[in-house]
Amino acid sequence: xxxxxxxxxxxxxxxxxxxxxxxxxxxxxxxxxxxxxxxxxxxxxxxxxxxxxxxxxxxxxxxxxxxxxxxxxxxxxxxxxxxxxxxxxxxxxxxxxxxxxxxxxxxxxxxxxxxxxxxxxxxxxxxxxxxxxxxxxxxxxxxxxxxxxxxxxxxxxxxxxxxxxxxxxxxxxxxxxxxxxxxxxxxxxxxxxxxxxxxxxxxxxxxxxxxxxxxxxxxxxxxxxxxxxxxxxxxxxxxxxxxxxxxxxxxxxxxxxxxxxxxxxxxxxxxxxxxxxxxxxxxxxxxxxxxxxxxxxxxxxxxxxxxxxxxxxxxxxxxxxxxxxxxxxxxxxxxxxxxxxxxxxxxxxxxxxxxxxxxxxxxxxxxxxxxxxxxxxxxxxxxxxxxxxxxxxxxxxxxxxxxxxxxxxxxxxxxxxxxxxxxxxxxxxxxxxxxxxxxxxxxxxxxxxx
RNA sequence: GUGCCUUUAGCUCAACGGCAGAGCGCCUGACUGUGGCUCAGGAGGUUGUGGGUUCGAAACCCAUAAGGCACCCCA
Numbered sequence: 001x002x003x004x005x006x007x008x009x010x011x012x013x014x015x016x017x018x019x020x021x022x023x024x025x026x027x028x029x030x031x032x033x034x035x036x037x038x039x040x041x042x043x044x045x046x047x048x049x050x051x052x053x054x055x056x057x058x059x060x061x062x063x064x065x066x067x068x069x070x071x072x073x074x075x076x077x078x079x080x081x082x083x084x085x086x087x088x089x090x091x092x093x094x095x096x097x098x099x100x101x102x103x104x105x106x107x108x109x110x111x112x113x114x115x116x117x118x119x120x121x122x123x124x125x126x127x128x129x130x131x132x133x134x135x136x137x138x139x140x141x142x143x144x145x146x147x148x149x150x151x152x153x154x155x156x157x158x159x160x161x162x163x164x165x166x167x168x169x170x171x172x173x174x175x176x177x178x179x180x181x182x183x184x185x186x187x188x189x190x191x192x193x194x195x196x197x198x199x200x201x202x203x204x205x206x207x208x209x210x211x212x213x214x215x216x217x218x219x220x221x222x223x224x225x226x227x228x229x230x231x232x233x234x235x236x237x238x239x240x241x242x243x244x245x246x247x248x249x250x251x252x253x254x255x256x257x258x259x260x261x262x263x264x265x266x267x268x269x270x271x272x273x274x275x276x277x278x279x280x281x282x283x284x285x286x287x288x289x290x291x292x293x294x295x296x297x298x299x300x301x302x303x304x305x306x307x308x309x310x311x312x313x314x315x316x317x318x319x320x321x322x323x324x325x326x327x328x329x330x331x332x333x334x335x336x337x338x339x340x341x342x343x344x345x346x347x348x349x350x351x352x353x354x355x356x357x358x359x360x361x362x363x364x365x366x367x368x369x370x371x372x373x374x375x376x377x378x379x380x381x382x383x384x385x386x387x388x389x390x391x392x393x394x395x396x397x398x399x400x401x402x403x404x405x406x407x408x409x410x411x412x413x414x415x416x417x418x419x420x421x422x423x424x425x426x427x428x429x430x431x432x433x434x435x436x437x438x439x440x441x442x443x444x445x446x447x448x449x450x
Numbered sequence: 451g452u453g454c455c456u457u458u459a460g461c462u463c464a465a466c467g468g469c470a471g472a473g474c475g476c477c478u479g480a481c482u483g484u485g486g487c488u489c490a491g492g493a494g495g496u497u498g499u500g501g502g503u504u505c506g507a508a509a510c511c512c513a514u515a516a517g518g519c520a521c522c523c524c525a
Contacts, residue, residue: 007498010517061451062523086525114525119451121519130525307525334525363483393482402485413483427485 011120012127013340018350018405023339026160026348027111030131030333033156034109037148039133042108044090046115047081052093055320062117083115087132087332088317095136096321105145106136111335123305123337134330136317143259145329146293146313147266153297153309153331154272162338162347164300165308166276170283171260172290172312174242177253178228182221191215196229197284201306204230229282235264238279256292263293289314295331305341309333352405356384357448359406361397363413374410374422374440381441383448401427408447410440 015023035041053063065082084090087110095106111131120126133152135145150167157165175196179189195210204226211222231238242257260279267277285294294312299305311331318326342348360375362368371387378385386406388397394411401409411423422440425432426447435443 008517116524118523120517124524128525305525310525332525337525361484394484395481396485398485400485409485411483415483423483425484430485432484 011118011125013125013336015343016350017353019343021352021355022343022348022350023335026335026339027129027131029159030156030335031109031111033152033159034131034133036155037107037133037152039107039109042091042094042110043112044084044087044094044110046083046113048084048090048093049080050082051080052321053082053084053089056089056092064115064117085116086114087112087130088134088330091132091134092318093321095326096318099138099322099324099326104136104138105141107133108136109133123341125336125340128334128336131333131335132330134317134328136326136328139325139327141327141329143262144266146259146263147270149311149329149331150263150267150277150295151270151272153295154276156333157297157309158276162299162342163302164275166278166298166300167272168278168280168283168296168298169260169263170280170294171256171263171292172284172294173252173256173292174260175229175256175281175284177250177256178248179225181248181250181253182224184217184221184225188215192217192225193284196225196282199229199282231281235274235277235279238281239264242281259292285310285312289316291315293329302341302345302347305337308338352407354384354386354404354406356386357407358383358385358410358444359397359401359404359408360385360387360410361394361401361412362388363394363397363411364417365391367412367417370412370417371410374412374437377441378444381445383441383444398425398427408444410444412437 031041047066050063050065054060063082063085065079067079091108091110095102109132111129113127114130115127116125118124118126133149135141150169153167172193175193176189179192180186184192192211192215195207195215198210199207208222208226211217211225212219217225231241233241239257239261242260264279280296283294283296285296290312292313295310296307297309298307309331311329313327313329315327316325317328318324339348343350358375358378360371360378362371368387368389375385375387388400394413398409406427409425409427411425412421416422416434420437421434422437423432423434424440424443424447433443
């Protein structure tokens, strides 16, 4: 029998237990925060019909189709299904399909893997987690949601303890109205938005050249756009500055500005610290379907990761699936990109290889019943415990406990049995104490609480 | 889809065209009632694959595959 050589698969990363534990902890924070804001969990199948996935102009070569390796002889093993490449398109289908059973405004969160058939590189995978929330309304959806979303982002990253971060906020109407006032042709606004969006990735000269040479704007237009989008001021000063510009006489601009002010006021009511958000007129969110508020979030010490959480407001979620207008606002956290980078950089230190805090050692194989009962008792009191089953010396058992990162080791041999007691060794401090067998659970709890 | 780089032990990497090596990790023992430290020993390789040049190739050439990076785009 020849062994199959295990090899890495590009773009399909995997973690060791001590890393996965850290990853899952972050996942838990995200889930709890979403639920604290009243978002309901849903999950859609990993696959959708091909026509659903391509409805919104999904790049076909980036979509993995699925098929059986072999069907009937001569039959092509193809199906009409493909793996979803994001969670928005399946969600749109879901809402359109179930809209008569859902209650609006519909708030849902969705944490699932998605797949993209791209060439992998740093921070870009072919299989990764997305954590999405969206609020969908029928006909309209309140602007207060736009304030609440940064509050959710703030709570999550604050709890995840991954260093300083800033939520950058902008409003697409503000940009669009400004571009219109500068005389940018209607059909070119999307292109200009895309060019501006690259401001934090490339040099200002490059963007300027892009605007003038590629998009054919005059130097005056380009200068005005650069000056407007490059503004960097404290929130209130910037809002004043933008209000002074209200003399553009453009209704879209004025609406965008008013929305921005409302969103900021709401964020302050929700207690989002000033240090964690900024109005950044250069945030445009590429092309996309965003129409109002847009968000990006960056780690200050890891700006090279790009936006780790972005989203915004859109006019219509499911225009391909229903004629009913379903506007919404939402964000997506690219958890895999974020976590893999932070684990690699040691920002999130890894610890134990187990989530159970207690190892019950077994010095006397004849008394395994006793060890098993003790572990069972710990578990039914909410304390995770593992029993060491193999016949090895105590030294080996403690070595095992040490390597895996158990916090406490329970020891019982002839000495302890004679006094009906247990010895508890704290692996972190190397200290030991002895307690009656009947007090084990309580003593363990106290030690773990320290 | 385009371009560049890389590939030698589980991992990180050495080896002038001339015997395939180190560190870390892993296993065993010192140590059958006490982990991390230390010491001693051990296992582990068709040098990604196929061809070519050469007396001789891990090294040079060609092809191919895989991996990585950048562009594009995005999380």
